[in-house]
Amino acid sequence: MSETNALRVFRLLRETAGFLLPLTQTDADVEVTRIEFDLDLDLRGSTADLNSPSDRAGAVVLVTEAVDGPVRLNAIRERYFGAAALIVPPGTHTHLGQGADAAASPILLERSTGVTWSEVLVQLRQLNEGASSALAWPDVDDLSALTAVIAEMTGASITIEDPASRVLAHSNLGDEIDDIRRETILSGAIPDWRIAELEESGFLDVVRRSTDVVERSAAGSTPARSVIALRSEGELLGTIWAAYPDSVDPASLRDVLRDAARAAIPVMLRTLRRSPFEKRIRREALGSILDGSPDLGPAATLLALPFSGHYATLAFAEVAPDREPVLRFHLRAAFADAVLAHDPVHGHLAVLVHMAESLSAVEIKTHVASALHRSLPPTESLNFGVGAAVERLDHVHRSWTEAVYVVDALLARESNVVVGGDGPSGAHAAGPSAGPSGELVRGASAEDVAAELVGLEAADALLSVGPRITDPAHVLANHDERHQGQLLETLRVYFATVGNSAEASRRLHVHTNSLRHRLNRIEEITGLSTAERAGRLWLELAVLVFDREHR
Numbered sequence: 001m002s003e004t005n006a007l008r009v010f011r012l013l014r015e016t017a018g019f020l021l022p023l024t025q026t027d028a029d030v031e032v033t034r035i036e037f038d039l040d041l042d043l044r045g046s047t048a049d050l051n052s053p054s055d056r057a058g059a060v061v062l063v064t065e066a067v068d069g070p071v072r073l074n075a076i077r078e079r080y081f082g083a084a085a086l087i088v089p090p091g092t093h094t095h096l097g098q099g100a101d102a103a104a105s106p107i108l109l110e111r112s113t114g115v116t117w118s119e120v121l122v123q124l125r126q127l128n129e130g131a132s133s134a135l136a137w138p139d140v141d142d143l144s145a146l147t148a149v150i151a152e153m154t155g156a157s158i159t160i161e162d163p164a165s166r167v168l169a170h171s172n173l174g175d176e177i178d179d180i181r182r183e184t185i186l187s188g189a190i191p192d193w194r195i196a197e198l199e200e201s202g203f204l205d206v207v208r209r210s211t212d213v214v215e216r217s218a219a220g221s222t223p224a225r226s227v228i229a230l231r232s233e234g235e236l237l238g239t240i241w242a243a244y245p246d247s248v249d250p251a252s253l254r255d256v257l258r259d260a261a262r263a264a265i266p267v268m269l270r271t272l273r274r275s276p277f278e279k280r281i282r283r284e285a286l287g288s289i290l291d292g293s294p295d296l297g298p299a300a301t302l303l304a305l306p307f308s309g310h311y312a313t314l315a316f317a318e319v320a321p322d323r324e325p326v327l328r329f330h331l332r333a334a335f336a337d338a339v340l341a342h343d344p345v346h347g348h349l350a351v352l353v354h355m356a357e358s359l360s361a362v363e364i365k366t367h368v369a370s371a372l373h374r375s376l377p378p379t380e381s382l383n384f385g386v387g388a389a390v391e392r393l394d395h396v397h398r399s400w401t402e403a404v405y406v407v408d409a410l411l412a413r414e415s416n417v418v419v420g421g422d423g424p425s426g427a428h429a430a431g432p433s434a435g436p437s438g439e440l441v442r443g444a445s446a447e448d449v450a451a452e453l454v455g456l457e458a459a460d461a462l463l464s465v466g467p468r469i470t471d472p473a474h475v476l477a478n479h480d481e482r483h484q485g486q487l488l489e490t491l492r493v494y495f496a497t498v499g500n501s502a503e504a505s506r507r508l509h510v511h512t513n514s515l516r517h518r519l520n521r522i523e524e525i526t527g528l529s530t531a532e533r534a535g536r537l538w539l540e541l542a543v544l545v546f547d548r549e550h551r
Contacts (some may be wrong), residue, residue, distance in 0.1 A: 014386035100114030114281030143169035156244035283341035290396030314351035409452035459548035473546035
């Protein structure tokens with residue numbers, strides 16, 4: 001059981017692990033007495049608020065002023081000597097070991113670049129509120145552990161839900177689960193028909209307005225239920241539901257639920273409040289690693305990744321939003337330490353894999369494809385590229401660059417094979433890793449798409465040559481836009497079929513005479529002929545670079 005209801009430093013460190021980086025350590029688990037901005041203290045007069053080390057005991061101060069060197073850092077620590085902790089701006093860690101005393105008091109926590117000062121203040125004050133409002137209760141820091149404790153104490157089956165009736169955690173006791181609870185757990189939310197029934201009866205409205213336990217009697221095979229709302233500063237955070245048999249004493253259950261509701265507040269605040277920007281800072285931390293940032297310390301700390309290890313990356317393209325949660329689940333099942341985030345630059349879903357032992361890109365591709373073939377329905381195509389395995393965190397950006405090229409090359413191959421809705425044709429119609437029975441989960445390594453990969457690398461290199469390289473393609477695109485034509489697409493398909501007029505006509509759904517007329521028109525507009533080596537080369541490079549530029 002917790003010895004005190006107050007927020008203490010060790011708990012603050014644990015609860016802020018996702019957005020504050022600990023720069024120094026402490027053995028003193030002191031009580032947090034106040035949380036203040038340094039600006040607020042200056043406006044009120046710091047001599048009146050934190051006049052001496054004894055006044056500063058337990059204070060957590062958010063230091064917003066820039067820390068531009070070890071001298072400034074030491075001055076700040078001296079000014080707030082005796083405080084419990086200082087929250088310092090991003091980048092402060094670079095000044096430790098350059099004359100700044102790493103062992104001096106108070107301890108330092110660095111704000112993540114993905115979190116604002118106001119967000120930090122809100123989170124800390126809500127954390128403090130949750131700690132002070134909680135009764136003595138087993139020290140749990142996640143909702144699953146909390147439901148298990150409540151279930152064990154009451155003999156009831158417990159569900160904790162958010163305001164939209166989505167299940168956040170559950171714990172069952174006994175072998176019997178009624179149909180409603182079974183459907184709720186399996187679907188992750190109270191069934192729509194059940195919500196409609198509870199809304200119509202007014203039960204949910206009573207729960208939302210109540211500050212105490214609300215009870216619903218057993219009906220037929222449906223057991224009795226007790227529910228209590230969780231609130232912070234009047235706002236509904238969620239609900240705790242208890243389904244119980246006749247052997248459970250309702251009065252005792254009510255007492256436990258009242259205490260549990262107060263104990264649940266800090267855990268709910270951590271689960272619901274921090275998640276939006278926790279996801280953001282994890283995405284930004286992964287982004288800095290994939291981009292090859294020269295300062296990987298904060299990102300590695302946030303994601304708990306060692307500098308040396310076995311790493312590889314995956315780049316997924318065109319993941320439908322409704323499929324992404326399932327995809328994330330099974331990727332983490334395939335690689336327990338996988339870190340996932342969207343890459344806004346390329347539009348791919350990025351996956352960083354930390355492996356216990358080194359695997360080649362081909363082995364990773366096979367492992368992932370096998371897991372996804374078993375778990376995802378083949379209703380939509382799913383394409384991914386695997387970058388080369390690396391042994392250091394600062395080399396991950398090389399793997400990511402390759403993974404992006406590989407998935408783009410895989411997509412380019414698919415577009416060359418499947419055009420105009422005709423369906424697959426050609427030697428590579430199924431893709432490098434297409435599964436049995438026509439499954440559409442396709443993975444590739446650099447070896448699988450070597451020719452296409454070289455083409456994309458060449459296109460990127462030619463992008464720096466200047467706009468002249470793409471002039472013919474731009475001229476055709478502009479003509480098509482003005483006249484609702486298909487000259488650029490005609491040229492694209494013609495090159496994809498290696499100049500095979502019959503196949504190009506079939507894919508474009510036109511007669512060969514119409515194709516010949518379009519090629520003549522292209523020559524008139526651009527002044528370049530597909531029948532001449534130099535002109536054909538320029539046209540092909542123009543289309544290649546144009547498509548890469550507008551991907």
